Amino acid sequence: MTTTTLAPLARLTVRDIAVGRPGSTAVFRRFKIDYCCGGGATLETAAAKRGVAVDAIVEAIEALAPGTTKPPADTNALIDHLLERYHDVHRWQFPEAIRLATRVEAVHRDHPACPTGLSQHLAHMFDELEAHHQKEEMGLFPMMRRGQSPLSGPIACMTHEHEDVVEQLHGLARLTNDFTPPDGACNTWRALYALCAEIDADLRDHMHLENNDLFRRFG
Numbered sequence: 624m625t626t627t628t629l630a631p632l633a634r635l636t637v638r639d640i641a642v643g644r645p646g647s648t649a650v651f652r653r654f655k656i657d658y659c660c661g662g663g664a665t666l667e668t669a670a671a672k673r674g675v676a677v678d679a680i681v682e683a684i685e686a687l688a689p690g691t692t693k694p695p696a697d698t699n700a701l702i703d704h705l706l707e708r709y710h711d712v713h714r715w716q717f718p719e720a721i722r723l724a725t726r727v728e729a730v731h732r733d734h735p736a737c738p739t740g741l742s743q744h745l746a747h748m749f750d751e752l753e754a755h756h757q758k759e760e761m762g763l764f765p766m767m768r769r770g771q772s773p774l775s776g777p778i779a780c781m782t783h784e785h786e787d788v789v790e791q792l793h794g795l796a797r798l799t800n801d802f803t804p805p806d807g808a809c810n811t812w813r814a815l816y817a818l819c820a821e822i823d824a825d826l827r828d829h830m831h832l833e834n835n836d837l838f839r840r841f842g
């Protein structure tokens with residue numbers, strides 16, 4: 624593939640690519656390109672910031688199988704999707720991850736790679752996320768369903784809280800060695816890091832759909 628054919632996609636914003644090609648978010652995660660809160664940059668700029676060749680990212684996006692399901696166009700259906708696919712899912716993911724982390728931290732406390740503090744970090748994330756969910760479920764989403772506008776105040780508040788979540792996800796990646804268990808790790812340790820990686824992916828996709836799709840409908 625030549626640079627000439629790659630150029631148009633590279634000049635789009637990460638946000639627009641993520642919305643237009645839903646499967647691209649997995650590619651962005653693989654290359655550590657921020658698509659949920661920092662999605663306003665062009666792909667070219669975002670790649671340069673990460674020190675990654677933009678052509679490699681474009682090729683990976685172009686290679687995606689067609690047919691990845693797009694999020695609902697109808698606003699009520701999109702809100703329902705966010706609640707069922709993300710809010711409800713986070714509500715079982717976090718307690719399970721906290722349970723596994725508590726066990727790993729206790730059993731492997733003398734191991735040099737023991738993720739000390741992980742259960743506490745997950746519990747703090749879950750507390751803050753639950754408060755955030757409540758604000759969306761009890762305040763912002765019902766206003767959106769009623770078609771109220773402008774909603775720039777509450778949207779700015781939610782967007783700001785999403786940025787805090789991204790910081791917490793950086794902490795999660797640090798504590799888990801980028802979700803990589805040490806050689807010879809037990810099944811619980813592996814399951815814990817796999818779940819933490821899933822939490823990272825789901826939270827980024829969740830915030831991306833809110834920031835770059837739902838919230839922009841009320842901008």
Ligand SMILES: [Fe+2]
Pocket residue numbers: 705709710756759829833
């Ligand atoms: Fe949400």
Ligand SMILES: [Fe+2]
Pocket residue numbers: 755759781785830833
């Ligand atoms: Fe949110």
